[in-house]
Amino acid sequence: MALDPEIFDTLIDTIRRFVSERLRPLEGEVEAADAIPDAIVEEMRGLGLFGLSIAEEYGGLGLTMVEECKVAIELGRTTPAFRSTFGTNVGIGSQGLVMAGSPAQKAEWLPRIASGEVITSFALTEPDVGSDSGAVKTRAVRDGDVYRLSGTKRFITNADKAQLFTVMARTGDEPGGRGVSAFLVPRDLPGLSIGEPEKKMGQKGARVADVVFDDTPVPVANRLGEEGQGFKIAMQVLDRGRLHISAVCVGVAERLIADCVAYASERKQFGKPIAEHQLIQALIADSKTEAMAARALMLETAARKDAGENTTMEAAATKYFASEMVGRVADRAVQIFGGAGYIADYGIERLYRDVRLFRIYEGTSQIQQLIIAREVLKRGG
Ligand code: COS
DSSP: OOOOHHHHHHHHHHHHHIIIIIIGGGHHHHHHHTSOOHHHHHHHHHHTGGGTTSOGGGTSOOOOHHHHHHHHHHHTTSOHHHHHHHHHHHTTTTHHHHHHOOHHHHHHHHHHHHHTSSOEEEEOOBTTBSSOGGGOOOEEEEETTEEEEEEEEEEEETTTTOSEEEEEEEOSSSSGGGGEEEEEEETTSTTEEEOOOOOOSSOTTSOEEEEEEEEEEEEGGGEESSTTOHHHHHHHHHHHHHHHHHHHHHHHHHHHHHHHHHHHHHOEETTEEGGGSHHHHHHHHHHHHHHHHHHHHHHHHHHHHHTTOOOHHHHHHHHHHHHHHHHHHHHHHHHHHGGGGGSGGGSHHHHHHHGGGGGTTTSOHHHHHHHHHHHHHHHTO
16 A cells, blocks of 8 residues: 555655765775775664565555655765665565565564564575576475575675575476475575675665575475466566566666766866756756656656556666666766766766676566566567
8 A cells, every 4th residue: 555645755755865965975995895884884774775565564665666666866976885775675575475475474574674683585596596587496306394595696786684585496397487485594594605706887775695505405485486486476576676677677767867967067178067058968968857757667667567457567677777778877877977987986887887787687687678578479469
């Protein structure tokens, strides 16, 4: 159920202030340290950001998809790593549990996920399994009251901090997704280890690492849904996550456009601000038009999801357009800033590197094209 509009407006105002007054001044520091300051994580807990998508009965804010996307736009106006801090709790780390968890599983974990006491991660990708996520190799072999998990998960966001993983592992011999089940795996189980955080192109401050299972005993009570449902759970989680990512893309694009307008109004060449040159105006107009289109598409798809429609295709189309859009907007921003766009102090080259990931994670642009085409061909238009 949607929040009272006045309460929601107050939430947005508070988050907007938090982003501009607390987060934006720390962007350089986060980049240099590749870490989010603890004090900021604590403030995020206080604002309820870890529980945006979790029902109020479990201590979350219980936002609708439209509301969550509007919050994600605000968080998009700063270094994306800030959003990743609580992003797994709001999205891919918690939603398998929200969608397929038993009342006992929800009662055990959701209140602590919503408060941010527990950080969650989503463990699907493996060294040999990326886009073809039905080909998961990590095995879960039933042994009495436990499943014994063995295998390696790769590029797992927030793995270094997570106390709970939603892990997709193969329980059956059926090929593809049908043999995959989902499990809630606490960090402290024996045989579970975390690799060193990877060095990445961008999004410094958001860490990814391997999660390795070596005969890890996971209680049968921790399975999400029935055996064989894990792939579908993962796909439904991603359908939802792709909308949230699209909203972040819109936020980053709007931030970049505002930065371009400020710079172009001040920077003078040929005796006048470059904003008065029509070729610069064309770059700004293209970015604005595309950002508006992505925002409209994203909000319409979110509203359809709230209305209970199947939005697999629409979410893929939204993520495809929004992530490619913000790539073009960032590229134009570097162009408008010229030499300054290539220099670290201005922050534009940092966002240019940061946004590159949006076209890859939660499904590459090519996977989104495939999902869109399959569905359109099935529907006949
Ligand atoms: N919602 C619910 N069910 C879904 C679904 C969705 N979005 N997508 C697929 N399924 C179901 C299908 O209906 C099918 O069910 P049946 O076996 O009952 O017929 C089953 O899952 C298998 O579907 P499909 O045959 O389409 O699976 P494919 O192996 O062809 O894979 C893609 C489909 C490529 C779309 C999927 O693997 C994918 O999204 N890959 C990208 C994963 C990704 O985003 N990774 C990023 C890392 S995680 S941050």
